[in-house]
Amino acid sequence: xxxxxxxxxxxxxxxxxxxxxxxxxxxxxxxxxxxxxxxxxxxxxxxxxxxxxxxxxxxxxxxxxxxxxxxxxxxxxxxxxxxxxxxxxxxxxxxxxxxxxxxxxxxxxxxxxxxxxxxxxxxxxxxxxxxxxxxxxxxxxxxxxxxxxxxxxxxxxxxxxxxxxxxxxxxxxxxxxxxxxxxxxxxxxxxxxxxxxxxxxxxxxxxxxxxxxxxxxxxxxxxxxxxxxxxxxxxxxxxxxxxxxxxxxxxxxxxxxxxxxxxxxxxxxxxxxxxxxxxxxxxxxxxxxxxxxxxxxxxxxxxxxxxxxxxxxxxxxxxxxxxxxxxxxxxxxxxxxxxxxxxxxxxxxxxxxxxxxxxxxxxxxxxxxxxxxxxxxxxxxxxxxxxxxxxxxxxxxxxxxxxxxxxxxxxxxxxxxxxxxxxxxxxxxxxxxxxxxxxxxxxxxxxxxxxxxxxxxxxxxxxxxxxxxxxxxxxxxxxxxxxxxxxxxxxxxxxxxxxxxxxxxxxxxxxxxxxxxxxxxxxxxxxxxxxxxxxxxxxxxxxxxxxxxxxxxxxxxxxxxxxxxxxxxxx
Numbered sequence: 001x002x003x004x005x006x007x008x009x010x011x012x013x014x015x016x017x018x019x020x021x022x023x024x025x026x027x028x029x030x031x032x033x034x035x036x037x038x039x040x041x042x043x044x045x046x047x048x049x050x051x052x053x054x055x056x057x058x059x060x061x062x063x064x065x066x067x068x069x070x071x072x073x074x075x076x077x078x079x080x081x082x083x084x085x086x087x088x089x090x091x092x093x094x095x096x097x098x099x100x101x102x103x104x105x106x107x108x109x110x111x112x113x114x115x116x117x118x119x120x121x122x123x124x125x126x127x128x129x130x131x132x133x134x135x136x137x138x139x140x141x142x143x144x145x146x147x148x149x150x151x152x153x154x155x156x157x158x159x160x161x162x163x164x165x166x167x168x169x170x171x172x173x174x175x176x177x178x179x180x181x182x183x184x185x186x187x188x189x190x191x192x193x194x195x196x197x198x199x200x201x202x203x204x205x206x207x208x209x210x211x212x213x214x215x216x217x218x219x220x221x222x223x224x225x226x227x228x229x230x231x232x233x234x235x236x237x238x239x240x241x242x243x244x245x246x247x248x249x250x251x252x253x254x255x256x257x258x259x260x261x262x263x264x265x266x267x268x269x270x271x272x273x274x275x276x277x278x279x280x281x282x283x284x285x286x287x288x289x290x291x292x293x294x295x296x297x298x299x300x301x302x303x304x305x306x307x308x309x310x311x312x313x314x315x316x317x318x319x320x321x322x323x324x325x326x327x328x329x330x331x332x333x334x335x336x337x338x339x340x341x342x343x344x345x346x347x348x349x350x351x352x353x354x355x356x357x358x359x360x361x362x363x364x365x366x367x368x369x370x371x372x373x374x375x376x377x378x379x380x381x382x383x384x385x386x387x388x389x390x391x392x393x394x395x396x397x398x399x400x401x402x403x404x405x406x407x408x409x410x411x412x413x414x415x416x417x418x419x420x421x422x423x424x425x426x427x428x429x430x431x432x433x434x435x436x437x438x439x440x441x442x443x444x445x446x447x448x449x450x451x452x453x454x455x456x457x458x459x460x461x462x463x464x465x466x467x468x469x470x471x472x473x474x475x476x477x478x479x480x481x482x483x484x485x486x487x488x489x490x491x492x493x494x495x496x497x498x499x500x501x502x503x504x505x506x507x508x509x510x511x512x513x514x515x516x517x518x519x520x521x522x523x524x525x526x527x528x529x530x531x532x533x534x535x536x537x538x539x540x541x542x543x544x545x546x547x548x549x550x551x552x553x554x555x556x557x558x559x560x561x562x563x564x565x566x567x568x569x570x571x
Contacts, residue, residue, distance in 0.1 A: 045081035080109030086120035111142035144177040168208040175215030197233040224258035247282035254289040274306040288322040296332035317353040337369035343383040355387035367401035377406040386567025392426040425550035
């Protein structure tokens with residue numbers, strides 16, 4: 001609702017309840033107050049507990065559609081505040097869940113530490129575990145608040161239930177019981193889980209056991225070493241479900257993660273391909289967590305191995321957003337040394353990964369790292385030019401950093417890369433970087449003179465190109481230009497029509513498009529609630545973007561592609 005139209009909810013509620021069939025009006029009322037839902041929940045509970053409204057009857061209405069569940073889902077917190085029989089609350093909650101859309105229902109808040117309610121819930125669960133399995137965990141946790149021994153024993157019994165869903169819910173409940181300081185029960189829970197894993201082994205069971213082992217060891221870290229054997233059993237399978245659970249634990253519980261488990265989890269990640277890693281986004285977060293826990297060498301080694309084995313030329317390491325950022329920022333990784341190593345390896349997947357990450361940080365150009373004397377800086381420079389060519393400024397920065405540490409004997413042939421292919425193709429981007437670099441050098445040094453000579457050579461080369469461009473014989477005729485213009489016009493027109501079919505904005509506004517012929521503002525009418533029109537003026541601003549296209553894309557595209565690919569893929 002609008003803030004200036006605040007109306008007391010209780011007054012509105014009384015008006016709605018006074019109608020014969022208040023179901024739909026109440027849904028609409030709740031929809032109006034959706035931004036004040038926390039206060040409304042309190043008022044709904046008060047109305048129920050005073051007998052003015054039966055919340056459970058309302059939620060059990062046969063007219064309740066999936067659409068309306070979405071509209072009032074945020075009000076289901078009222079269930080935790082009402083006075084009602086436990087069985088009625090459970091039945092209503094189960095009915096809501098059966099609608100197909102997930103909704104959080106606060107059964108734990110309803111049970112709280114209310115002993116009569118908890119006793120009723122436990123009796124219902126004991127009588128028919130599968131019927132009330134959705135509330136199993138909340139019931140056992142609530143029971144543990146008043147009697148941990150009874151709750152623990154009941155949970156152990158349910159972990160051997162023949163129904164798999166009931167069994168896994170009971171196993172997970174073991175990890176969340178209120179043990180207080182009773183470490184003996186925690187140790188018994190671990191022993192019991194280990195015996196379950198020895199007797200039977202399924203993906204779902206392994207996942208539930210792993211989750212519970214983690215929760216128990218968070219409560220008592222001294223049990224972590226003894227739990228290693230159970231974790232080993234959990235990790236025997238190679239399912240994506242289990243990969244997701246391991247990743248979640250490493251990511252969300254990294255502060256509690258025992259050192260003994262890290263090696264096990266890294267070995268588990270090694271069982272999967274990089275394609276499998278992409279199936280769950282949590283792997284990215286998990287590997288980043290391990291990398292920042294002084295496991296950088298192992299994580300980088302694992303990542304390198306997966307990239308090489310994958311051999312996927314279309315894979316982009318930046319799809320793993322966290323780990324690619326951590327490689328650049330982590331205090332445990334010298335990213336310049338790593339990228340130098342990747343370029344020197346010659347493996348196209350590692351080179352592609354290095355260039356992808358470097359491209360993400362265009363404002364902080366990467367530099368070469370010092371390597372062993374036996375290694376070839378010229379080779380590294382050619383790799384960098386090949387893989388960074390589409391970002392000529394970055395390629396230039398990298399070659400200049402190579403020139404800073406290479407031998408004098410290699411200086412001229414490496415600096416020649418600045419002229420061809422960089423300056424000959426993208427002089428505007430490259431020339432400025434070289435001039436800024438020269439400004440920091442001693443003008444008397446031979447290396448400085450070599451760079452100055454390259455700039456002079458570049459000026460002479462482009463002067464020749466400009467003179468050649470004035471030759472009319474090289475220009476297309478007027479007829480050819482007009483024919484090409486018409487061809488481009490029809491191609492662009494067809495492309496725009498095709499794009500309009502799938503355009504998101506077109507789906508919103510339909511055919512209500514406006515063509516601006518000229519001017520610096522757009523004027524249109526807007527109608528208010530009374531039907532009166534108001535003149536609206538929207539100033540137009542200029543937006544432009546430009547990029548330097550490599551010259552050889554026009555002069556000799558085949559030759560340029562051959563050169564770049566040679567730099568990239570030479571052994």
